[in-house]
Amino acid sequence: MSDHAHSETERLLREARLYSTACRRATLGVLLGSDRPLSQAQIADQFRDGGFNKVSIYRTLASLVEVGLVHKAFLHKRTWHFEAAHRCSQTQCHPHFTCTRCGATFCMTEVRMPMAQGQPRGFVILRQQVRLEGYCPGCAG
Amino acid sequence: MSDHAHSETERLLREARLYSTACRRATLGVLLGSDRPLSQAQIADQFRDGGFNKVSIYRTLASLVEVGLVHKAFLHKRTWHFEAAHRCSQTQCHPHFTCTRCGATFCMTEVRMPMAQGQPRGFVILRQQVRLEGYCPGCAG
């Protein structure tokens, strides 16, 4: 990670009252630089040499989610995917699209969804998450 | 299962060109009678005596999903939940609400969501799925 990225992740961790550790800076850096949600395995793959233990990455992700720097984006098969929260609003992330032919997933940052209206009496809706399915440009032809 | 329910599930399976078997009629019957999505384990629990092997239930669910009689509603933790498709439209199920305090999940059949608009060029959106988070009536107080 560059010095610039290092100080940026360090600042974010400080503000969130989290210890600034190598594993957290690296994990957050990877997610900030990704245009799509990543699984623990995909994150680990980006650590060239002397990576981190998968348990540490899982615990790092849990701490980042807890302070809101990262979101659990969705479950694909039985695997959670995570993304930095910098392109999400307080009440929802952008929708995620999965192609039912090739299985690829895309962040649909251009698609705007209004918040759900008309919840039954007594329910308080705080966040919503939208998954889209269909064919990606490569498969739609 | 009642005789009426038996003939109803049998008819649905016939129309879908699936063999009408005990495991399929029972599984479909349970889902049709449920007001919320169920996991394999929850379905199995409803088979009093002489239940079915969990592998058979999983394979039954896969066949019901394949013909569209049942939907994979959502993943909670690492567990899929299934529901009969009779209260879903062609392009989306009703939203599912999960309480972040007690963990309970509810079908929000009253909440209507418009289909996503403005997908990037080349993408074909066929279905959408909405998850809501917040506090249920019991936890909102």
Next chain:
DNA sequence: AAAAAAATGCAACTTAGTTGCAAATTCTGC
């Protein structure tokens, strides 16, 4: 009733994610 097609049960397996604990790192106050 016989043959063909498909579903079922069982045991063994896979693997994402979790837990407990000892060692290492980071922070805080001097």
Next chain:
DNA sequence: GCAGAATTTGCAACTAAGTTGCATTTTTTT
């Protein structure tokens, strides 16, 4: 900087949802 407290990390072992291969049974077709 340095000691001590607080927290994170790595490792090994574990958990459990879901899958696979194969022999047997059930359902459908003729």
